[in-house]
Amino acid sequence: MTRTEYRWLLPSALADDELSGDRGGSRRTVRDWAVDITAFVCAAGFGMIALAAIEADPTTPDGVVLADSLIGAASCCVLWLRRRWPVGVAVGLTAISLVEPVAAGAMLIGLFSLAVHRPYKQVALVGAGALVVAPVQPMLRPDPEASFFASTAIGVLLVLLVLSWGMVVRSRRQLVVTLRERARRAEAEAALRAEQAQRLARQAIAREMHDVLAHRLTLLSVHAGALEFRPDAPTAEVARAAGVIRDSAHEALQDLREIIGVLRGPGDTDDGNRPQPTLVTLDALIDESRSAGMEVTLANSVADPARAPAATGRTVYRIAQEALTNARKHAPGAPVDVTVAGGPGDGLTIEVRNPAPTEPFEPVPGSGQGLIGLTERAGLAGGSLDHGPRPDGGFAVEARLPWPA
Template sequence: MTRTDRQRRLLPSHLAEPGGSGAARPRRTVRDWIVDTSLFLLAALVGLVAADTSAQYTSEPVTLFDQLTGGLACCALWLRRRWPVGLAIGLSLANVVAPVAAGALLASLFSVAVRRPFREVAWICALAVATSVVQVFLRPDPTTSRTLSLVLGFVLVLLVTAWGMLVRSRRQLVEALRERARRAEAEAELRAAQAQRLAREAIAREMHDVLAHRLTLLSVHAGALEFRPDAPPEQIARAAGVIRDSAHEALQDLREIIGVLRAPDEEGEGNRPQPTLATLPALVEESRQAGAEVVLDTTVDDPDAVPAATGRTVYRIAQEGLTNARKHAPGTPVTVTVRGRPGEGLTVGVHNPAPAGPVPHLPGSGQGLIGLTERTALAGGRLEHGPAPDGGFALRAWLPWPP
């Protein structure tokens, strides 16, 4: 199916342009039948009036010819939806010798103006005017002067054509408004789908940032218990306590994320406070309790003065940096640095030296840094990460801090 055929099928019956080969012609609706019948009766009425006038001043054979021609012209109007242009041309030529076809000619002109483009309408209208002029001289009306007949024919043709073009323009406007409404609805659905996708990405990023830190603690201490079964009872008890606390915190964080996904009227948790810059020392202390050597160096005297969104981003960056250091450089000291002031921005860095042994490579490595880059960009900042000059790894980010 070609593009033109698809457009014709999508157009309603009153805007379809028939006449194309192989094009599916829509069936007449009840409204179409009413319009066609009304035009047929109107054309027949005009033809009867013209035939009655012609019978008074012409011979019987001419009167019979007029009546037959007028009847055929009115019956031909039922073909106006299928062949509007051909019908209008034929009735224009018939109008030259049979004035009784004038009503059918006007109806066909109206159909052409409604259903065809302006270029075709213009030359068909010119043909109808020309044949009307010829008809005035070939079959003059004894009751009307030639000048009045010429003016009347010209005005009627123009009025009917203008009326048809007005109807066409109105229908095209209505159809354009409907198409715009359908397009707006489709765009709204696309925006909703995009919003859902962005929400899912944000939730996935948040789950990674929150749970990766807890699960890394579980993995490290579970591995220590596996490879050091002969460790002193105190170390085993401490590792088991860290595993228990980390599992509990992971469950709490998971409940918090699930609470965000719940409907507003559902009851449950999900209203835990979000981390900020003020909770960064607690994160560092948690890593220390898990056995990591972490140094926090900050020059921000009032963490509560930092915007909540910026502080939360700093917290997530530090959390991801500590998690990566624990996974890829276990046993190395980690330094978390926070610098900044209002108006100049906030800088956070996480650095760890190179590990003593080979650097382990874990499946899925790098996904957290990709999420951090997106999170930092959304916050209006920038993130840099890579090998440090001393052979270790450095993570550094800058975030805006309005004055």
């Protein structure tokens, strides 16, 4: 598991990592340089004010002033390391501030950085130490112009102020990081949903391929079998069967080529230009089956098939196509009755029935998924489909589909 993948599992750890200030040796950005320079200048300014107050006291030896100046400068320079070691810098500056008022400004900035880059527990421990230092420093080096209580109160308030400010900044940054990670996760989930939808669409195309090719290949099987068992058939009949075989093979190849083109990838095909079957083309399907030698009777009482919804008409066509294919497979030679009825507001009903076969035949192997696919198709269209054997040994398929008024 990579570090990025692990971050997805631990968003809080990711936020701490991004707020820790340890950039793994990477170079500072322009913003980092601006913030660091500002912090250095503020700490130096605070130290110069304190040093001026120390120099104004005539009782302060020159050696102490020089030591204060050097220690204050060193404290300000230490702030450049606060991003990598915020705890160590804050603790060190707090200890120096016990006896060095010039380092107080650097200590406050170190505490602020600690509150921004480290969790509450570490901030609380170091902050407690800083609060302890607040009354000790005025006791060891009192300010002649301010009382002990005033100096202690100001020190405590400043420590609490910078710690509170730093924790507020940290909370805001954590919120931004959390929202950013949620946005990334939402994008990833949306991509997964899109991929799943694409996979489901390809599965639907695969079912479509089964419906289409099963119909074409069954015609090939029937006519090839007729030519095999009737080698002495009239020339005209042989030519007609060969023509049906040729046309069915060409159409099956064309359908297969178009479907494979769709599966090859989105945007690579012109599937929108492919004519889709509708309720109007149901007559052509029946004529095709009759030309294959089937005895099919169509009773279509729909007044205006062209007004039927495209999805509903396509579903009716596919149901009839699959039912006729199954009849050729499992009841060759038996007559098939196809009944279509309905209209706007009443819905559409399609029923395909055939009696039991009267002559022995060699069953054509099938996948057994056609009727399952039809049931799913009818359900997706908002209707239902029933199928099963009849009491006389035949088989019936009946579907009910909606047709809004």
